[in-house]
Amino acid sequence: MLEKAEELKKTALDDLQGAANPAELNEWRVKYLGRKAGALTQLLRGISQVPVEERAAFGQAANELKNLLQAAYEAREEELSRPAVEMLKTIDVTLPGRPVSLGRLHLTTQTLREMYGIFAQMGFQVEEWPEVETDYLNFELLNMPPDHPARDMWDTFYVNPRVVLRTHTSPGQIRSMRRHCPDPIRVILPGKCYRYEAVTARSEFMFYQVEGLAVGRRITLADLKGTMIDFARQMFGADRQVRFRCSYFPFTEPSVEVDMDCIICRGEGCRVCKHTGWVEICGAGMVHPQVLTNGGYDPDVYSGFAFGMGPERIAMIKHNIDDIRLFYSNDVRFLGQFG
Ligand code: DAH
Numbered sequence: 001m002l003e004k005a006e007e008l009k010k011t012a013l014d015d016l017q018g019a020a021n022p023a024e025l026n027e028w029r030v031k032y033l034g035r036k037a038g039a040l041t042q043l044l045r046g047i048s049q050v051p052v053e054e055r056a057a058f059g060q061a062a063n064e065l066k067n068l069l070q071a072a073y074e075a076r077e078e079e080l081s082r083p084a085v086e087m088l089k090t091i092d093v094t095l096p097g098r099p100v101s102l103g104r105l106h107l108t109t110q111t112l113r114e115m116y117g118i119f120a121q122m123g124f125q126v127e128e129w130p131e132v133e134t135d136y137l138n139f140e141l142l143n144m145p146p147d148h149p150a151r152d153m154w155d156t157f158y159v160n161p162r163v164v165l166r167t168h169t170s171p172g173q174i175r176s177m178r179r180h181c182p183d184p185i186r187v188i189l190p191g192k193c194y195r196y197e198a199v200t201a202r203s204e205f206m207f208y209q210v211e212g213l214a215v216g217r218r219i220t221l222a223d224l225k226g227t228m229i230d231f232a233r234q235m236f237g238a239d240r241q242v243r244f245r246c247s248y249f250p251f252t253e254p255s256v257e258v259d260m261d262c263i264i265c266r267g268e269g270c271r272v273c274k275h276t277g278w279v280e281i282c283g284a285g286m287v288h289p290q291v292l293t294n295g296g297y298d299p300d301v302y303s304g305f306a307f308g309m310g311p312e313r314i315a316m317i318k319h320n321i322d323d324i325r326l327f328y329s330n331d332v333r334f335l336g337q338f339g
Pocket of ligand 1: 167168169170211212249251252283284285286305306307308309
């Protein structure tokens, strides 16, 4: 009988090493230590066959075996649960969580909002008009009949022979005049514009413009100049200087180009201002009498000024960005730097 106990010990311990998970471990426990049909219980049942004088020794041996198997079982149980415990030890539950990266407004949106704020203080309201526009409004009513050479200034995406993707926000001038006539107007008209031209560091096929329009009874070039100076100083700093240069647009007379002293070199001359000391911020002028008429206003009674700005250009000057393509190529390394 003692040999049987010895044999049981050996197979039980061997078997125990083979138990690789809690379920197998439990099977082992039932098989060897189970109270009703476990191998140990069965061994003890055989005590009646042991000669009386050997029973005490057998009982003691069986008892020791039981304790030994019980201890081995517990040790194995501990061993199997250890990897989970070890893993828990490597996790520092007191560490702060990883910060969630927040989205932010696109640089163009930020710039547009800044512009709205500045013009709002001067009484300009925001109006929006369609991006898909008729040739009639985009060109004709702005004083450019079908064969007018000035149409060459804008390379156009045609939807069909009469419908275009607007090449500028200026058709909104006609739309706003027709909406408000005969009331005085002070509006800015932001939105996307499209040009069928090569994409370069200086020009995109899609970009924004902010059109400005003021119409009233005694509006002069001096009002335009004051508006431009105020805008430049609020956007770029209180000591900004502004100058007008003669220019030509079919829908304004006179027409000007508005320059501001370069914020990088303050007029000294640098790469950004191409060593002129000045950077162009927009085209502008007094609304052409024909355009006022097309909008419904009598040019003998009313006058007005208009301007067209590129918010990307404003942002490029402000943040010293040298390539407009960065705005719409969705590189978050660029976009994430603003705001
Ligand atoms: N529409 C012009 C362009 O896209 C910009 C412009 C110039 C707008 C003069 C105006 C203006 O309102 O008065 O090049």
